[in-house]
Amino acid sequence: MASLSDLPLRDDLKGAVPYGAPQDPVRYALNVNENTHPIPEAVARDIVEQLAHAVIGANRYPDREFTALREAFADYLGHDLTADHIWAANGSNEIIQHVLQAFGGPGRRVLGFPPTYSMHPIIAAGTGTEWVTAERDAEYRISPETAVAAVERHDPDLVFLCAPNNPTGTPLPVETIEAVYAATRGIVFVDEAYAEFIPAGTPSALSLLPGRERLVVSRTMSKAFAFAGVRVGYLAADPAVTDALRLVRLPYHLSALTQAAALAALRHAPEMLAMVDDIRGQRDRLVAELTALGYRAHESGANFVLFDGLTDPAATFRALRERDILIRDVGLPGALRVTAGTEEETSYFLRALADLGPGGAS
Numbered sequence: 001m002a003s004l005s006d007l008p009l010r011d012d013l014k015g016a017v018p019y020g021a022p023q024d025p026v027r028y029a030l031n032v033n034e035n036t037h038p039i040p041e042a043v044a045r046d047i048v049e050q051l052a053h054a055v056i057g058a059n060r061y062p063d064r065e066f067t068a069l070r071e072a073f074a075d076y077l078g079h080d081l082t083a084d085h086i087w088a089a090n091g092s093n094e095i096i097q098h099v100l101q102a103f104g105g106p107g108r109r110v111l112g113f114p115p116t117y118s119m120h121p122i123i124a125a126g127t128g129t130e131w132v133t134a135e136r137d138a139e140y141r142i143s144p145e146t147a148v149a150a151v152e153r154h155d156p157d158l159v160f161l162c163a164p165n166n167p168t169g170t171p172l173p174v175e176t177i178e179a180v181y182a183a184t185r186g187i188v189f190v191d192e193a194y195a196e197f198i199p200a201g202t203p204s205a206l207s208l209l210p211g212r213e214r215l216v217v218s219r220t221m222s223k224a225f226a227f228a229g230v231r232v233g234y235l236a237a238d239p240a241v242t243d244a245l246r247l248v249r250l251p252y253h254l255s256a257l258t259q260a261a262a263l264a265a266l267r268h269a270p271e272m273l274a275m276v277d278d279i280r281g282q283r284d285r286l287v288a289e290l291t292a293l294g295y296r297a298h299e300s301g302a303n304f305v306l307f308d309g310l311t312d313p314a315a316t317f318r319a320l321r322e323r324d325i326l327i328r329d330v331g332l333p334g335a336l337r338v339t340a341g342t343e344e345e346t347s348y349f350l351r352a353l354a355d356l357g358p359g360g361a362s
């Protein structure tokens, strides 16, 4: 069998490492920030019915413009958005890829603030875009001053902001986004994958869209909507941005089945999102109980919590894995990240961690 080094691989991909969150079959999978609540059965039935209609027409290519779906996302988001402002793709990972294909690429650079979503630099690499970084403030925050100084230092073609941030959960004030937008000539991409979990009343970057044609706000159905397996992400931006994305997308990139399933799920948005309050409650409980166990749990506006104070995170990860629990080692010193699941899942995880003793050492 040949190895990668036998192939004429692009020089800039040599030595690169693919995304690789473990996909072990465990009872308590709390490692990739999914919504662990299943889709309500009545909603699932309706989705299946819509899929059946779509299959009958599957001899034809799907609507290349996914117009009905764009209208549904505009309605869902509000903020006076219309279908012209919306783009969708197979997960927000593909949204990121489309944006980098159109506005990044060889000779261009994207500025990010690690630790942040691990796919941002990987998709940058895949599109030949240089990934440049700047440091965050204490507690993983990014003040307007820190962000603007980084923009001035790097003069990027794109700035990636993650609100709230993965893997830290840190909320991002809209003032930072406004300041970055004013300071840069580039595209400002705000990844709001976890937006539905932010505390009620916190403004979204969507509120900044009017008059800012270089601002892009991306969302996903993978988290709050419990739809990770279907692969649907979307963005809102000036219609000129969606015109740019038409230049790089593959025609018919959203299958008729994906469009039908997403439309059906959106029609049931209230039921699909009914668990969001529950999950927020479990997240807040994680922060409180991890703190009571002696860990430092970081503030989170998402459906997961980063906690540190572990003596040996890799050993704790393995000890939990032996108890059928999968969480995430994100490579931060002394830290692990855990997804907020159902009440039962959260209780099981907290009990198992407590049993390991102080510092997570068994």
Ligand code: PMP
Pocket: 032, 033, 090, 091, 092, 093, 094, 117, 162, 165, 166, 191, 193, 194, 219, 220, 221, 222, 228, 231, 232, 233
């Ligand atoms: N952005 C962030 C910040 C994420 O954490 C994730 C998934 N973990 C994504 C985007 C991608 O999600 P998807 O492709 O499923 O929409």
